[in-house]
Amino acid sequence: MxxxxxxxxxxxxxxxxxxxxxxxxxxxxxxxxxxxxxxxxxxxxxxxxxxxxxxxxxxxxxxxxxxxxxxxxxxxxxxxxxxxxxxxxxxxxxxxxxxxxxxxxxxxxxxxxxxxxxxxxxxxxxxxxxxxxxxxxxxxxxxxxxxxxxxxxxxxxxxxxxxxxxxxxxxxxxxxxxxxxxxxxxxxxxxxxxxxxxxxxxxxxxxQAPIGRKSFKYLLAGLNNAVFHNNFAAVCFEKLDHPDTLVIAADFMMQIEGVSRAFSCGIVDGKLVVVFRSLGIRSGNLGRLAQEAFGAYGSAGGHKNMARAEMPLPAVDPKGTMTTAQLFGFVIRRLREALGKKSPTAEEAAEAYLRRRPAAGAPRPGPKP
Ligand SMILES: [Mn+2]
Incomplete structure (x- = not known):
């Protein structure tokens, strides 16, 4: 009682x-x-x-x-x-x-x-x-x-x-x-x-939930489509089973010679997910970049050299009519716009010029191919 x-x-x-x-x-x-x-x-x-x-x-x-x-x-x-x-x-x-x-x-x-x-x-x-x-x-x-x-x-x-x-x-x-x-x-x-x-x-x-054998197939297919531009690498996954595959792909791209920035993106669980990696040296703040490019569409943020954006598909494509290729186009466009905003200030430009100026007597480097 x-x-x-x-x-x-x-x-x-x-x-x-x-x-x-x-x-x-x-x-x-x-x-x-x-x-x-x-x-x-x-x-x-x-x-x-x-x-x-x-x-x-x-x-x-x-x-x-x-x-x-x-x-x-x-x-x-x-x-x-x-x-x-x-x-x-x-x-x-x-x-x-x-x-x-x-x-x-x-x-x-x-x-x-x-x-x-x-x-x-x-x-x-x-x-x-x-x-x-x-x-x-x-x-x-x-x-x-x-x-x-x-x-x-x-x-x-x-x-x-x-x-x-x-x-x-x-x-x-x-x-x-x-x-x-x-x-x-x-x-x-x-x-x-x-x-x-x-x-x-x-x-x-x-x-440490294991990457399934099925994921390996997706990983391979995605890496096959990798694109390089100067020190920049991008992997877009047509098909994806798990967002972790994006992390593995971006980390892998960072190991390729000359790559100092990489991103991977794909659609999984009704979300457009973008994973960013960089060496973090003179490549800007990725967390801020992710926020600027994708913050309006979902959650985006991260560290200087690691970041991530997750956007519910309806936020990006309210009518649900975009193809995978168009969604990737959106990612690239937003990134380009966000990067474009960060044009160097006059001081930074001057500093970069001084750094690049050849030492007296040294031959002027020709234009890059
Ligand atoms: Mn929650």
């Missing part, structure tokens, strides 16, 4: 600290809807943990088919039975929750009523004719939804087990691109709080 009272008191305090919990009751059957990536997978498992013993049942369903090796490893490690939304009978559930996305992001979910939405993407257009969720927590300045859920767990005084901690940690790591993209102080704090709780061998297993 006292145990029940204690448990009840604890539950009561918990929902006072985590208001989201007030929107569920004991006979609820909850379906958490995600678009599978590490952040949404980790966030859904965190929500499942928060709802543990508070609702009758929780399932997780994904709008997309989960195929990326790291995602598959994460799902397997968490023992998550991830359903595929189109195959789910929604009448089995009394409440829908969405994490790391908003209902209008995918046509599949635009007409569904969600009780709870927790996300870190910019707040999208709200259709006031549709019933609004009873609870929304959208924090566009956060690097990951996993950060919000880490805060919820902390507030609820729940210490995540090693698996969940590792998943949340990995989610923050990947969604902030190791903190080069929009890393907030809150993300850092969550990261630090999780660090002593994670399972390191599992983390490296997830991070």
């Amino acid at each position: 006292t145990d029940t009272i204690k448990a009840h008191g604890r539950a009561h305090r918990r929902s006072a600290r985590v208001p989201l919990l007030n929107h569920f009751s004991h006979d609820d059957r909850v379906l958490i809807v995600i678009t599978a990536d590490p952040d949404s997978i980790a966030s859904s498992v965190a929500l499942k943990r928060l709802l543990w013993r508070r609702v009758a049942h929780v399932s997780v369903a994904s709008t997309n088919e989960c195929r990326r090796p790291d995602n598959l490893r994460l799902v397997a490690a968490l023992g998550l039975d991830l359903l595929h939304l189109p195959k789910v009978d929604l009448s089995h559930y009394t409440k829908l929750a969405m994490v790391d996305s908003q209902p209008h992001h995918t046509p599949q979910t635009a007409d569904l009523h969600f009780s709870v939405v927790v996300d870190h993407h910019p707040v999208g257009h709200r259709d006031h004719h549709r019933p609004q969720p009873e609870f929304t927590d959208i924090r566009p300045d956060y690097g990951a939804t996993a950060t919000i859920f880490t805060q919820y767990l902390k507030a609820a005084r729940i210490k995540p087990n090693q698996l969940l901690a590792t998943a949340l940690f990995y989610a923050i790591k990947t969604d902030t691109l190791n903190f080069v993209r929009q890393g907030q102080i809150e993300d850092m704090q969550a990261f630090r709080w999780l660090y002593p709780l994670i399972h390191h061998p599992l983390l490296s297993q997830i991070e």
Whole structure:
């Protein structure tokens, strides 16, 4: 009896600290809807943990088919039975929750009523004719939804087990691109709080998800189309199975003699992805370049010598009519425009001239072919 009272008191305090919990009751059957990536997978498992013993049942369903090796490893490690939304009978559930996305992001979910939405993407257009969720927590300045859920767990005084901690940690790591993209102080704090709780061998297993043999074929086909221009190399993939193939291709191009800048691009998981690499010596800041060229279309940023842009296809091609070649044309055009803006200032030009001026007596170099 006292145990029940204690448990009840604890539950009561918990929902006072985590208001989201007030929107569920004991006979609820909850379906958490995600678009599978590490952040949404980790966030859904965190929500499942928060709802543990508070609702009758929780399932997780994904709008997309989960195929990326790291995602598959994460799902397997968490023992998550991830359903595929189109195959789910929604009448089995009394409440829908969405994490790391908003209902209008995918046509599949635009007409569904969600009780709870927790996300870190910019707040999208709200259709006031549709019933609004009873609870929304959208924090566009956060690097990951996993950060919000880490805060919820902390507030609820729940210490995540090693698996969940590792998943949340990995989610923050990947969604902030190791903190080069929009890393907030809150993300850092969550990261630090999780660090002593994670399972390191599992983390490296997830991070080093193998490149499948199928990817090798794509890699080979892409590298075959490599283009060189002075010290610049570009690889555009007609077909791509995994964004990591872009990273491998760009890193590989950097090993070719005379190449000091490389980029690779391709379309994967409904996104146009561009990966940049450079030696970082007199080649400008790639993070800034990526931001300038592609920031208006999606997330873009990075370091001086490593950067990345990820643009949802509808942002680049709202009508969905562009061919692969036209999409690559767009990438090149935007890059050229962004590079063009950085014409050297007079001082830099003078300095470059002085550097290039031949020493007295030395023959003048002829024009380059
Ligand atoms: Mn996310």
